[in-house]
Amino acid sequence: MMKWKVLPALLFMMACQMVMAENEDEKEGEPPIPEVHALSMNVGIASQYVYRGLAQTNGNPAIQGGIDYVYKGSFYVGTWLSSSSYYSDYMNGASSSLEVDGYAGFKGKFMKDWNYDVGFLHYDFPGTYPAASLAAANLVKPNSNEVYGALGYKWAYVKYSRSTGTLFGIPGSSGTYYLEANGDIPLWKSGLTLSLHAGRQSFKGSSPAGIANDSLFSYTDYRVGISKDIHKYILSLAATTSNAGSAYTNLYGKNVGSGCVVASVYREF
Numbered sequence: 001m002m003k004w005k006v007l008p009a010l011l012f013m014m015a016c017q018m019v020m021a022e023n024e025d026e027k028e029g030e031p032p033i034p035e036v037h038a039l040s041m042n043v044g045i046a047s048q049y050v051y052r053g054l055a056q057t058n059g060n061p062a063i064q065g066g067i068d069y070v071y072k073g074s075f076y077v078g079t080w081l082s083s084s085s086y087y088s089d090y091m092n093g094a095s096s097s098l099e100v101d102g103y104a105g106f107k108g109k110f111m112k113d114w115n116y117d118v119g120f121l122h123y124d125f126p127g128t129y130p131a132a133s134l135a136a137a138n139l140v141k142p143n144s145n146e147v148y149g150a151l152g153y154k155w156a157y158v159k160y161s162r163s164t165g166t167l168f169g170i171p172g173s174s175g176t177y178y179l180e181a182n183g184d185i186p187l188w189k190s191g192l193t194l195s196l197h198a199g200r201q202s203f204k205g206s207s208p209a210g211i212a213n214d215s216l217f218s219y220t221d222y223r224v225g226i227s228k229d230i231h232k233y234i235l236s237l238a239a240t241t242s243n244a245g246s247a248y249t250n251l252y253g254k255n256v257g258s259g260c261v262v263a264s265v266y267r268e269f
Contacts, residue, residue, distance in 0.1 A: 034073025041067045044234075044266030049082050052178060052201055053221025053242035055256040056086040056099070064266075076119075077104040087125055087169070089250040091137045096127025105148075115157070117150040123168070134169075138207055142169035146178075156183040172205030173213055191230075195238065197223040219244040219257060234266045 042065055048055055049062035056062070066080035084099040105119020123144045134140060144167045150159035162177045170176070180199035187194055200220050203213035225238025244257025 034070075036072055038070040038073070039068070040070075041065070041269040042266050043269075044264055046264035047262055048260065049084060050240050050260065050262055052199055053219065053223070053240055053257055054086075054244065054248060055254075055258075055260060056082070056084045058085055058089045058250065058252060058254065058256070059260070060085070074108050075104075075106050079103075084125070086256070087127065087129070087142055089252060089256075091129070091133040091139065092251065093130045093133035094127065096125050096129070096142075098126055100124040100126065113154050115152045117148075117152075117159075119148055121146045121148060121161070138171065138209075139169040140166055140171050144168055155185055156181075158182075167203070170203060170205075170213055170217055171208055173203050173217075175204040176213070177202055177204075187226075191228055193227050193229075195223070195225040195227065195236075197221075216245065216247045219248075221257070225262075232268045234264075234268065236262075236264050236266075238262050 044064055046062045046064060048059050049057045049064065062083045064080070064082040066078060068076060068078035070076045080101045080103075082099050083097060085097060086099075087094050087096045101121060101123055103119055103121040105117060107115065107117040107119075109115045123142070123146075125142045129141055145164045146161045146167070147164060148159060148161040150157050152158075158179070158181050160177060160179050163174060165174050167173045167176045178199055178201050180197065183194075183196040185194045185196070186192075198220070199222075201218060203217040205213050207213060207216065219242050221240065221242035221244075223238055223240040225236055227234055227236035239259065239261050241259035242257040244255060246255065248257045249255050
């Protein structure tokens with residue numbers, strides 16, 4: 001008799017589990033509801049730091065990390081840091097070993113597969129820059145500001161960044177822009193992502209000597225890479241190159257825009 005009393009309860013529990021499973025299947029097809037407040041962090045190491053096709057650590061490893069806050073999946077603010085010797089390698093007497101970026105913006109989606117991102121980015125390169133060093137290199141202090149806007153569809157997007165003053169220490173370069181096209185393509189069910197990038201850094205204005213910045217500093221860069229997320233550890237390998245001219249040759253005789261391969265591993269929290 002006890003078996004017959006238990007059976008209705010078991011049937012009821014099985015029915016509840018089936019309903020819950022059906023509800024979960026329905027929810028899988030719905031877009032996730034973003035958290036009101038979301039905080040994330042990342043830290044990692046790269047075999048070298050390359051930005052917009054230019055090596056920032058002269059072939060040496062870089063430690064990098066950042067923190068981001070997102071409100072309702074749309075408004076965000078954050079900071080990102082990396083070791084960098086770009087300006088120390090470029091100017092005699094200059095001392096700078098760090099890049100600190102701060103940014104804020106607004107992002108969202110529309111028409112299901114389209115997305116956008118607009119914001120402001122500040123680059124800061126703390127260090128010492130003696131007036132004599134800057135004058136000898138025909139540069140000004142490198143701290144810079146940009147505004148940007150991006151438009152994407154699924155895994156591809158284009159982005160336009162424009163300086164609001166001098167960019168990266170190049171005198172008279174206000175209005176300089178960087179236009180890029182990017183794609184992060186999932187490779188079937190392998191868990192691998194193929195990344196493709198092409199960008200054009202176009203400088204405006206002219207040097208104190210009257211030479212057009214465009215002829216000295218503008219260039220195009222390319223990158224192809226592959227990455228995999230393994231339990232929030234992101235491993236990647238990328239090849240990058242550019243047609244940057246001799247103006248990008250540092251004190252060691254190296255053109256920092258020449259081709260190179262970068263390996264990195266990051267941990268997300």
